[in-house]
Amino acid sequence: xxxxxxxxxxxxxxxxxxxxxxxxxxxxxxxxxxxxxxxxxxxxxxxxxxxxxxxxxxxxxxxxxxxxxxxxxxxxxxxxxxxxxxxxxxxxxxxxxxxxxxxxxxxxxxxxxxxxxxxxxxxxxxxxxx
Numbered sequence: 001x002x003x004x005x006x007x008x009x010x011x012x013x014x015x016x017x018x019x020x021x022x023x024x025x026x027x028x029x030x031x032x033x034x035x036x037x038x039x040x041x042x043x044x045x046x047x048x049x050x051x052x053x054x055x056x057x058x059x060x061x062x063x064x065x066x067x068x069x070x071x072x073x074x075x076x077x078x079x080x081x082x083x084x085x086x087x088x089x090x091x092x093x094x095x096x097x098x099x100x101x102x103x104x105x106x107x108x109x110x111x112x113x114x115x116x117x118x119x120x121x122x123x124x125x126x127x128x129x130x
Contacts, residue, residue, distance in 0.1 A: 002080050004124075007088035008071045014096050015060060021099065022057045025050040049103060056102035060095060063117065067091055070121045073128035084127050090120040 094117030101110040
């Protein structure tokens, strides 16, 4: 397995952790019905912490697709390098740090962490052209 694919697998683990953390916080706020019910009018019952976790999860979902594209491009073009491997793992680390940064309101670090992961993904896409 290439380092980029290993990073993609690690990203899946980070994603699962984000889902579980978000759901645990949801359950703490509204009980088990929040996990099994229709979730109508749920926002007003949620703590700020849970709302932030849900937004962080949404952000992760938005960014994971671009990272998958970057990994696929690097793999299909066989442009794997130390640079693309480092970028891939920087993305994983950034996404793992982004969750607590968003959940606990780390300002300005949340934005710095997001930017690092985004630029790493963008760099991988550019590297796939060479």
